[in-house]
Amino acid sequence: MKLQRIGRSRGLALGAVAVVTSLTLAACGSDDNSDTDQGDPTKAANAADVTCGDKGELLAAGSSAQKNAMDQWVKDFQAACSGTTINYQANGSGAGIESFLAGKVAFAGSDAALKPEEVERSKEVCDSGQGINLPMVVGPIAVGYNLKGVDNLVLDAKTMAGIFDSKIKKWDDQSIKDLNPGVDLPSTPIQTVHRSDDSGTTKNFLQYLSAAAPDAWSYEADKKWPAKGGQSADGSSGVAAQVKQAEGSIGYFEISYADANQIKTVALDTGAGEPIVASTEAASKAIAEAKIVGQGNDLAMEVAYDTKAAGAYPISLVTYEIVCDKGNNSDTLKSVKAFLEYTASEAGQQSIADKGYAPLPTEVAEKVRKVIPTLS
Structure with a gap:
């Protein structure tokens, strides 16, 4: 048989607000943290402009499915944004969501969208807003x-x-x-x-x-x-x-x-x-057969797990970054938006292509990129 391979309180103060700067970020696919890549003309050709947020530590937690992607994004972002440290704990989607709902992290990674009852709970930590799901990682x-x-x-x-x-x-x-x-x-x-x-x-x-x-x-x-x-x-x-x-x-x-x-x-x-x-x-x-079923700025998706389309592998997931649409901690907001803007960018998506992840479908990525700047 032939096989086809085809204002809430979170305790996350980032310190004094820094002047927002634009830096050049190479979309690296390597785990090598050395400085030897800085002069690599092939990486320079793939550079993307990144706006950095505030200096200090940004806490996040959740999905282990996106750990390898997050490791790459964090390495790239921190190389461009000196003084900003992103601490992502890959402790599982359930633990990440609980940390988010308890106000312990700025955002959470989850391979499953928030349940209705979790959205209600999120209103307690998202002052005047609620938690929303932003698709960021696709993989089998x-x-x-x-x-x-x-x-x-x-x-x-x-x-x-x-x-x-x-x-x-x-x-x-x-x-x-x-x-x-x-x-x-x-x-x-x-x-x-x-x-x-x-x-x-x-x-x-x-x-x-x-x-x-x-x-x-x-x-x-x-x-x-x-x-x-x-x-x-x-x-x-x-x-x-x-x-x-x-x-x-x-x-x-x-x-x-x-x-x-x-x-x-x-x-x-x-x-x-x-x-x-x-x-x-x-x-x-x-x-590609998945549909966005979330309302407004919530971009939760419904995957066709029973697909019989030729060449389609049905056990595929979408990992979300879960964040408040409104009422984010003012001390972390700039850094959250800056980091997510990079992860959703073409450069950010391409940087994880050799780590077992597929880029977001174009129409989905474009919607994510429009939502992130509206976070407040």
């Missing part, structure tokens, strides 16, 4: 596995639901064999691994199972893992580490974690004709 959630001698594995939503619900217990189960003719599948017990923390990545994965296999998956799609059985680990990095070391295991995490740990990933049989392997290109095709 890979399903990684560790099975000696099996380099290519195809699963569909129904079979995957049975595996993660502990109903399919061995790798040579007939349902898996039917999807992988000619593959020598061992009778190794299946060990599933899921997130132990409240996670937007979990919610996206569960939304896929619910939408694509409604008869086989009856659990509610939320940030907390609902099914019994399996092993749990903290964060995407923890799930990936456990899958890498345990023979017969399978788990879900962003594709960057699969690449970094050299973990084999499942190809999905979506009914499109050919199984689809997780890739940024395939994620882009799936996200």
